[in-house]
Amino acid sequence: MTKTVAPRNAPYLVELGAGDHWWCSCGLSKRQPFCDGTHEEENTGMKPIKVEIPKRQEVSLCGCRKSKSAPFCDETHKLL
Numbered sequence: 001m002t003k004t005v006a007p008r009n010a011p012y013l014v015e016l017g018a019g020d021h022w023w024c025s026c027g028l029s030k031r032q033p034f035c036d037g038t039h040e041e042e043n044t045g046m047k048p049i050k051v052e053i054p055k056r057q058e059v060s061l062c063g064c065r066k067s068k069s070a071p072f073c074d075e076t077h078k079l080l
């Protein structure tokens with residue numbers, strides 16, 4: 001399976017601390033919007049995308065999996 005699943009048709013507004021975080025690209029994680037390793041269990045062939053945060057900040061991470069700026073929301077969900 002390589003098709004992305006959209007966990008929801010809206011972004012996730014989350015506050016992230018400085019460091020690397022891993023956005024779920026397959027949409028199957030139970031820890032949305034972050035990877036929990038399900039992509040490997042389900043053999044999706046997909047990998048999480050690293051989100052590098054230089055300092056604590058609020059970010060809008062894509063939930064619809066259609067953003068052209070993934071892992072960040074680019075408002076594409078409003079067109080779906």
Ligand code: FES
Nearest residue numbers: 010063064073076
């Ligand atoms: S939630 Fe995907 S573009 Fe906004």
